[in-house]
Structure formats: C-alpha cells, structure tokens
Amino acid sequence: MLKVNHLYKSYETGDKSYDVLRDVCFEVKEGEFVAVMGPSGSGKTTLLNCISCFIPYNKGEITLRDVRLSSLDEKDIAKVRNEKLGFVFQDFMLLDGLTVLENVCVPKVIRREAYGQMEKKAKALMNMFGIWDIAGKYPPEISGGQKQRTAVARALMNDPLLILADEPTGNLDSRASEAVIGAFLEAQKTLNTTTFMVTHDSFSASWCDRVIIMRDGRVYTELINRGSRKIFLEELLNVLKVLNGGE
Ligand SMILES: Nc1ncnc2c1ncn2[C@@H]1O[C@H](COP(=O)(O)OP(=O)(O)OP(=O)(O)O)[C@@H](O)[C@H]1O
Ligand SMILES: [Mg+2]
Numbered sequence: 001m002l003k004v005n006h007l008y009k010s011y012e013t014g015d016k017s018y019d020v021l022r023d024v025c026f027e028v029k030e031g032e033f034v035a036v037m038g039p040s041g042s043g044k045t046t047l048l049n050c051i052s053c054f055i056p057y058n059k060g061e062i063t064l065r066d067v068r069l070s071s072l073d074e075k076d077i078a079k080v081r082n083e084k085l086g087f088v089f090q091d092f093m094l095l096d097g098l099t100v101l102e103n104v105c106v107p108k109v110i111r112r113e114a115y116g117q118m119e120k121k122a123k124a125l126m127n128m129f130g131i132w133d134i135a136g137k138y139p140p141e142i143s144g145g146q147k148q149r150t151a152v153a154r155a156l157m158n159d160p161l162l163i164l165a166d167e168p169t170g171n172l173d174s175r176a177s178e179a180v181i182g183a184f185l186e187a188q189k190t191l192n193t194t195t196f197m198v199t200h201d202s203f204s205a206s207w208c209d210r211v212i213i214m215r216d217g218r219v220y221t222e223l224i225n226r227g228s229r230k231i232f233l234e235e236l237l238n239v240l241k242v243l244n245g246g247e
Helices: 044-051 074-083 100-110 115-128 144-156 174-191 229-244
Strands: 002-013 016-028 033-037 059-064 085-088 162-166 195-198 210-215 218-224
Touching: 002 044, 016 044, 016 218, 033 044, 033 174, 044 059, 044 162, 044 195, 074 085, 085 144, 100 115, 100 144, 115 144, 115 174, 144 162, 144 174, 162 174, 174 195, 210 229, 218 229
Parallel strands: 033 195, 033 210, 085 162, 162 195
Antiparallel strands: 002 016, 002 059, 210 218
C-alpha cells in the first residue's frame, strides 16, 4: 500500500547541503498500524512530510497504491492530500470557531458533500471514539484527549488510504494518550485503517504492529509486535536504550 524505496532528501542552507534522509526503504501494508521512532533530528518528520507531499524529495520513490508521488503535479497532489490521506498533528489543528461536529465534517465540506450524509458519517465515527456527547461543544471547551480524538475522526471522514500522524500523543498525558491510541486501534479493527505514526512515546508505539526505528536519516532497525504488548514494549525500550547510548 505504501512503499518507500531508496528515498533521499537533503536540505540546502546557504551553499551547504545537509543529507537528512539517506536510502530509506520500507513498506506499510494495508490495515497495518506502524510507528516510527528514533532520536531527535533522525529525520522522522522529514520522512512524514515527504509522504504527505508537503515537501519534495531528491532521489528514490514513494508509492501509494501504485501512484508514484514524484509523478504528480500540484493539482493531483491536492487531490491525493484531500482524498487519499488523513492527517493528525501534535497540536490538533482544530478550528476554535467551529463545533466538534463541524470540525469533523470539514474534509467533506471541502468536497461539497450533502450535509445529511456527512453528519451520519461523522456521528458513526464520533460514537466509535466516545465523543458524540460533546458534538456541540467548541474546541476550547474540551480536553486534549477529546481534541485529538476529534482530529482522528476528522482524518477518517474521507475514508483515506492512509492516516499520517506526527506525535499525536505528544501533548497528552498518559490516560489521554491511551484513548487516542485506542481510537487508532478501533479504526484499524472496524475500518481496516492503515496508520503511520511518528512518536517518541514507547508506550504508545507498543500498541502498534511494527515499529521502524530511524537513526541519522536511515532505517536503523524494525521491530515486530508478535502478540505480547508487554514483551514488545521491553524490546522497544532495549533498542532505544542502545541507540541513546550511542552503541
Ligand atoms: N526546513 C529545513 N531546512 C533545513 N534543515 C532542516 C529543515 N527541517 C529539518 N531540518 C533538519 O533535518 C534534520 C531532521 O529533522 P526532522 O525534523 O526530520 O527530525 P525528527 O526526527 O522529526 O526530530 P524530532 O524528534 O526532534 O521531531 C534535523 O537536523 C533538522 O535540523
Ligand atoms: Mg519531528
């Protein structure tokens, strides 16, 4: 479903070129929940931004269901971003002047769909994530965990091929984080949603099927969850300890 093939990305500052992604390769299968971890500056957000079509890459290829992202023009990119991808950000990015329900409906409003249809869809998602009872509230009146579950519902409104999330639990306490990860897991179970999530939080990552660990712009290793979340968490913590120790 998502293939990243020998991806290279560098930033030019002044007359210097700085290689941020160097030969990154991996795949994400349909219905998989995959996390990306790694030290600060290892290139996680850059990788996510390339997949999001926010920034161009230098070499290699990203394909989303057989569509090569480098082959798209600006119009096609806007279409992919609205129809094929769903986004969840660390700081929620909700519109404070709209209710929770209206925020969830935004992607459909952009596509000018009929109101009745979009409300039905929004209600189903909001019920699934336990936020239907706050449908009429405004973002400043709800908790961080509720805000992020609203953002996950919004990201799912157009039935995206892939959800991209950059530190979705970064601003949340552990209880709220669990509720947000729970929303991703529920979407995976009932809608077969594919999610690709950057996180610093090993506990959140331990719920995923697989964790890709980045180091210095490369894939350092991949860990697979073989069924026991507790064992997976221990494995993750061990690898990260070695990484942070510089071994
Ligand atoms: N627009 C930019 N121009 C120049 N350099 C950049 C730019 N964006 C990021 N970088 C550099 O690229 C490297 C990777 O940055 P990136 O944001 O991808 O790291 P990250 O793994 O997401 O880190 P963090 O865990 O702190 O969020 C860093 O050294 C950063 O300073
Ligand atoms: Mg980052």
